[in-house]
Amino acid sequence: MAVTNHIRRSMIFLNTQRAALVKEAFVYHPDCVIFDLEDAVAEGEKDSARIQLYQTLKNVDYQGVERWVRVNALDSDLINEDIRAAVAGGAEGIRLPKTETAAEVQAAADKIAAAETEFNRPVGKTMMMAALESPLGIMNAYEIATASDRMMGIALSAGDYTRTMHAKRTVAGTELFGARSQMLIAARAAGVMAFATVYTDTDNEAGFVDELRLIKDMGFDGKSCINPKQIGVTHAVFNPSAAEIKHAEHVMQAVADSKANGVGVLTVDGKMVDIAWVEGAQRTLKLAQAAGIYKGALV
Amino acid sequence: MQTIKQAVAGTVESSDAQVMILPQAGGLKITLDSSVYDQYGQHIIALIIETAQALGLDDALIKVVDKGALDCTIKARVETAYYRAIGQTTNLPWGCSKWQ
Numbered sequence A: 001m002a003v004t005n006h007i008r009r010s011m012i013f014l015n016t017q018r019a020a021l022v023k024e025a026f027v028y029h030p031d032c033v034i035f036d037l038e039d040a041v042a043e044g045e046k047d048s049a050r051i052q053l054y055q056t057l058k059n060v061d062y063q064g065v066e067r068w069v070r071v072n073a074l075d076s077d078l079i080n081e082d083i084r085a086a087v088a089g090g091a092e093g094i095r096l097p098k099t100e101t102a103a104e105v106q107a108a109a110d111k112i113a114a115a116e117t118e119f120n121r122p123v124g125k126t127m128m129m130a131a132l133e134s135p136l137g138i139m140n141a142y143e144i145a146t147a148s149d150r151m152m153g154i155a156l157s158a159g160d161y162t163r164t165m166h167a168k169r170t171v172a173g174t175e176l177f178g179a180r181s182q183m184l185i186a187a188r189a190a191g192v193m194a195f196a197t198v199y200t201d202t203d204n205e206a207g208f209v210d211e212l213r214l215i216k217d218m219g220f221d222g223k224s225c226i227n228p229k230q231i232g233v234t235h236a237v238f239n240p241s242a243a244e245i246k247h248a249e250h251v252m253q254a255v256a257d258s259k260a261n262g263v264g265v266l267t268v269d270g271k272m273v274d275i276a277w278v279e280g281a282q283r284t285l286k287l288a289q290a291a292g293i294y295k296g297a298l299v
Numbered sequence B: 001m002q003t004i005k006q007a008v009a010g011t012v013e014s015s016d017a018q019v020m021i022l023p024q025a026g027g028l029k030i031t032l033d034s035s036v037y038d039q040y041g042q043h044i045i046a047l048i049i050e051t052a053q054a055l056g057l058d059d060a061l062i063k064v065v066d067k068g069a070l071d072c073t074i075k076a077r078v079e080t081a082y083y084r085a086i087g088q089t090t091n092l093p094w095g096c097s098k099w100q
Helices: A043-059 A079-089 A102-118 A135-139 A141-145 A158-164 A174-190 A205-218 A229-238 A242-261 A277-290 B037-055 B071-085
Strands: A010-015 A032-036 A066-070 A093-096 A127-132 A151-156 A193-196 A222-225 A266-268 A271-273 B007-009 B017-023 B028-034 B060-066
Touching: A010 A229, A032 A043, A043 A079, A043 B071, A079 A093, A079 A102, A093 A102, A102 A127, A102 A141, A127 A135, A127 A141, A135 A141, A135 A158, A135 A174, A141 A151, A141 A174, A151 A174, A158 A174, A174 A193, A174 A205, A205 A229, A222 A229, A242 A266, A242 A271, A242 A277, B007 B071, B017 B071, B028 B037, B037 B060, B037 B071, B060 B071
Parallel strands: A010 A032, A010 A222, A032 A066, A066 A093, A093 A127, A127 A151, A151 A193, A193 A222, B028 B060
Antiparallel strands: A266 A271, B007 B017, B017 B060
């Protein structure tokens, strides 16, 4: 799977039709941008957005921000040209919308491979992620996540999911609990990353923070964003706290010491820990290092 | 000489450019209305001509209203207007030298 070591706390959607949005979104320091060719772009402007995408990919230095492209749906007559433009421009990844089956991922992967060959790019380098937007997509999450070596992650898209579930959007997100849980289990089993849906009430920062804490505690890797002001908040919640970093350091040091002394279970910061805690501590320190807030040597 | 029809691309929003291509014999003619004309007018006109010629567009009137667009946006809008003018929306030659 194409997870790589890139940190992906935030992925902000940009309407590629609008020049003002794509020219300098890197200044907000998101981990990833998603150039949208799908829903945000008016039907009569798909060609214009696609050419703007290509020129932006080729000429604007995004300064290390990972560049993804949300292409139009597999059953549209737009996706072939979307993928050709994205791959020719050198996008790091393609986000496939409305994914319901592994076969759809494989079909899109074949189109990406053809474009990589056509434009002399390394075959297999372009990553993929799939948006799950329906009950069938959620049911098939594991098969989708494992359908191609290109797969970096799966993402929940709540608008269409809620509609097709006949559910009502709630502040607490109760209607998404099953989907979030099931796709997260599938992602972890498949070894890919998991991303939560956008929070559309951009003026409700308190509600946004509550949702971020919920999805972080559940185990999600990051959040899709729709407004630059959501990026800093997302990073603040997803970044390990100073106390979490300190505790992770203590765990790593204590486990190393216990190995030397032949002790299997030990107490760190007043809590009993064993070797099973090491992975979590390593993950905390790696995330902190990638976020630029840990300079230590225990990673 | 290519057969083209009148076509337009882009907007007059900030950071964008609106490009209109009209059939006209006798070479390329450019009109530019730009919010940064004094500083960048000649550069933008040269960019428009370079982009049009790379596309093989040698006879046309190109009217551009620029609202402080980056070079890559101006190129993108000229290219979009051109492909609309010749009626081509798929199988574009992404990645070839004239697109750089």
